[in-house]
Amino acid sequence: MSTDSEPPWQVARALLGFIRPYRRQVTYALLALMFTAAVTLSIGQGLRLIIDRGLVTGSAEGLAHHVLLFLLMVLLLATGTFARYYWVTWIGERVVADIRMRVFEHLISLHPGFFERNRSLEIQSRLTADTTLLQSVIGSSLSVALRNLLLLAGGIVWLFLTNARLSLLVLISVPLVVVPILYFGRRVRQLSRHSQDRVADVGAYVGEVLSQIKTVQAYNHQPIDRARFGDVVERAFAIAIRRTVQRGLLITAVILLVLGAVGLMIWVGGLDVVAGRISAGELAAFVFYSVIVGAAVGALSEVIGELQRAAGAAERLIELLAAHNEISAPSAHDRAALPARVLGAIALEEVRFSYPMRPELPAVDGLTLSVRPGETLALVGPSGAGKSTVFDLLLRFYDVNSGAIRLEGIDIRRLDPAQLRSCFALVSQHPVLFRGSIIDNLRYARPDANRDAVIAAARAAYAHDFIEALPAGYDTELGDTGSGLSGGQKQRLAIARALLADAPVLLLDEATSALDAQSERTVQQALDGLMRGRTTLVIAHRLATVQNADRIAVLDQGCLIAVGSHRELMISCPLYAKLARLQFETE
Known part of the structure; x- marks a missing residue:
């Protein structure tokens, strides 16, 4: 994924796209923000009245009246703050939930090649840690920023209304505060992005080690993993400290400048009170608004650090959303439709393909091969011959570099990938199961299957x-990946799932490799019944399992070497005869 930083306006526009559907809730939040800011600013006038018309005049009745007015303002402020907190938090939670859904929906539609170039565990960290940070900012920090902007603007207005001469001191101090905010804020943003990248590295490393914990412990690799993880953590810590130093310098500068300016204003205003030019209440109100303005600037300087971190997180999520899907449905004009009944006629025509990570090494090189409807075709050959790649291309996990693959005479690139893949049932060499119940795993291909159909498929798969x-x-x-089951049990569940899919084409990639001899024999009988009348492609290293296939295609280094029956190939294909002789002699 790109490491180039997105322009701030592009990040903001992307986030606004997620906020825009909730204009009504945003309006409620803004009204609550403006209401609380107005009440907060009114408190300054309440203090002025308490001092000038209560304390200074010595009127107990006037004091009580204005204190009650002050308490009413406090009650209004508390009510408005509740409304503001509720709606701002609601928007933050809702927007982040939408972002998570949008990113996840985009990720599961991306071609597998994307996940070869990008670590899945790092992507997982982006989807969790980055969205959590965004939720905190949108649901809290952004509200604080808007509230303090309103207080800053309103406070400056009231400063001038209270005492224009003293307000000039405020105008002098504000630029002195804004300049370091802009300087340090840019550096904080860059470091925040690097910090989030390092945090993602930590999460990815933990996930990788824990998912392979048996291998780690079997080879006593814990000391090395501890050392490597320590390096990853220390790199994340170093970046975080650099970011913290920049934020600390920013906050320190703001505190010194703001409170220094407030102290100067109190001194100058105190001289005016002594000279009788302003009342004590006016000075109190002025100091109150000065503190409001100073606190607003200070809060903004601190929140800007959070906003910069959020900008870094948003950039990373936008990168995921912008990731191009190389495998997509054709336009309506170019799209073709499969016949109502798919028989399973497959043709590969001069197919050439190299994996994106190894473009110089062809995985399939000029392969031409046809499969008749209802035929069982076995693909055999040494490791790296391109057998599993053929399955990847049939399922259109990748597009061919040249040539064409046709299903029912139609180039599969003209088909909607979902429609194409619904024609295949795959049983891979390493069965994939998900966390959840067994019945949910069996229904993976047919969520609407009733319990009787599920049990029937399980019986057929023994x-x-x-x-x-x-x-x-x-x-x-x-558990994760079906932990707690044996390899053979996982494989039989995968076969039952394929049986339940009831697709016209079966793709069996070493489907019985994890079974013992007895289970293999019984499952093979079930597969024989399932394959009858269906097009079936079988990948097998154990040639004994494919001797009865209608035809056997021998592949080597991505090329088709020979096609025929077991008996024919034993005579005509030296490579096949060699593989068969080695296996049968060993057995």
């Missing part, structure tokens, strides 16, 4: 018996 033996049966909760 998974029903071991599922029923579990404490909660089909409602048993699985």
Whole structure:
């Protein structure tokens, strides 16, 4: 992903796009903000009245009257603050929820090549840590910033209304405060982005190690991982300290300048009170507004640091939303539709393809191969021959560099990827299960399948018996990646899921590799029944499992070497004969 910083206006425009649908709630929040700011500024006049018409005049009745007025202002301020807090927090939570949904929806639609170039765990950190930071800023810091801007503007107006001469001192001090804010704020923003990147590195490293904890402990790798993690944490700490120093310098400068200016104003105003040019109440009101203005500037200088951090987080999320999906549905004009009944006729025509991370190394090189409807075609060959790549291309996880792949005579690039993939049921070499119940995992391909259909698929995959033996049966909760189940049990659940999908084309990538001999035999019988009348592509390293395929295609280094039956290839294809002889002699 790009590390270039987005222009601030672009970040703001993107965030406004998420806020715009909630204009009504934003209006409520702004009204509450303006109301509380107005009441806060009115308190200064309340203090002036208490002093000048209560304390100075010695009138107990006047004092009580103006104190009650002051308490009414406090009550209004508390009520307005509640409304402001509620609506601003609501907007923050709602907007961040929308951002999370938009980013997640975009991520799961991106082509797999994107996740080869970018670490999934770092992306996960962006979706969690960065959005949490945004929620804090939109739901709190932004409100504080707007409130203090209103107080700053209103305070300056009241300063001039109270005493124009003293207000000139304020005008002199404000630029002295704004300049360091602009200088340090830019540096804080840059360091905030780097800090968020380092935090993402921490999260990614933790996730990677913990997800492979058995391997870590099996090789006693903990000391090395501790040292590496320590380096990652220290880098994050160093960036955070640099950011903290810049923010600290900013706040220190603001405090010195603001409070110094307030002290100067109290001295000059005190001289005016002694000389009788202004009343004590006016001086109190003026000091109150001076403190309001100074506090507003100080709060803004501190909030700007949070806003800069949020800008860095927003940039990273915008990068994710801007990531281009290389695999997308064609336009309505170019889109083709599959026939109502897909038979499974597949053709690969002079297909050439290299993975984006290895463009100089062809994974498939000039492959031409056809599969007839209802045929079982086995793909065999040494590791790296391009067998699994063929499956990736059929499912359009990647587009071919040249040539074409056709389903029912239609170039798959003219099909909607969702419609194309609904024609395939995949059982991979490493079965993928998700956290949740067994029945939810089996329904992954058909969420609307009823329980009877699920059980029937599990029986056909010889998974029903071991599922029923579990404490909660089909409602048993699985851990991450199906932890707690054996490899063979996971594979049988994956086969049952493919059975339930009832797709016209089966893609079996070493589908029985994790099973023992007895389970393999029974599952193979179930697969034989499932494959009858369907187009099936089988990847197998164990040639004994594909001897009965209608045809066997031998691949090597992305090229098609030979096609034929087992008996024919034993005679005509030296590579196949060599692979078969090595395996059968070993067995």
